[in-house]
Amino acid sequence: MIREAGLGDLDELIVLFDNYRIFYEKTSDIIASGNFLKARMENKDSKIFVAENEDGMLTGFVQLYPIFSSTRLKPLWLLNDLFVEPEHRGKKISVALIDRCKILCQDTNSCGMILETAKDNVIGNHLYLKNGFLPDSNHNYYEWEFGSA
Numbered sequence: 001m002i003r004e005a006g007l008g009d010l011d012e013l014i015v016l017f018d019n020y021r022i023f024y025e026k027t028s029d030i031i032a033s034g035n036f037l038k039a040r041m042e043n044k045d046s047k048i049f050v051a052e053n054e055d056g057m058l059t060g061f062v063q064l065y066p067i068f069s070s071t072r073l074k075p076l077w078l079l080n081d082l083f084v085e086p087e088h089r090g091k092k093i094s095v096a097l098i099d100r101c102k103i104l105c106q107d108t109n110s111c112g113m114i115l116e117t118a119k120d121n122v123i124g125n126h127l128y129l130k131n132g133f134l135p136d137s138n139h140n141y142y143e144w145e146f147g148s149a
Helices: 007-023 030-043 093-107 122-130
Strands: 002-004 047-052 058-069 074-084 113-115
Touching (some): 002 093, 007 047, 007 058, 047 093, 058 093, 074 093, 093 122
Parallel strands (some): 074 113
Antiparallel strands (some): 002 047, 047 058, 058 074
16 A cells, blocks of 8 residues: 555654665664654655555655746656665555656646666666656756765
8 A cells, every 4th residue: 555654654664764775875874864754744845655565564665855847837746765675576566656656746736757866776767767757868967065076
């Protein structure tokens, strides 16, 4: 079952989120992960959907942030985080989470969603293509980090 996460899910969600960060080669930090997620939920500045199995255990999540497209004059969603625990992969949970994101886009009358993933994330890149996302070959992606040279 896919549903919107609530503060009651925080303890389980923190573990999923920390595992997601570890996947992207960040150091595990349960406390910081918890503080970050709790702030997102309390401030309502992201949407988090979770996958829950028949035993009531959370097996995956997706987090989106609202942004805007000035040229399209509409809201746009940034699909920032998507993660399914390794032992639950191959069960189409990621597809169900993406489908729920598409409903969010429709419900909010947005022009769609964007995302980024690592070029070497073969599984993720295949998943997104298979679910209707198109690579953007018309634009360059740049990043600037505060404190960088």
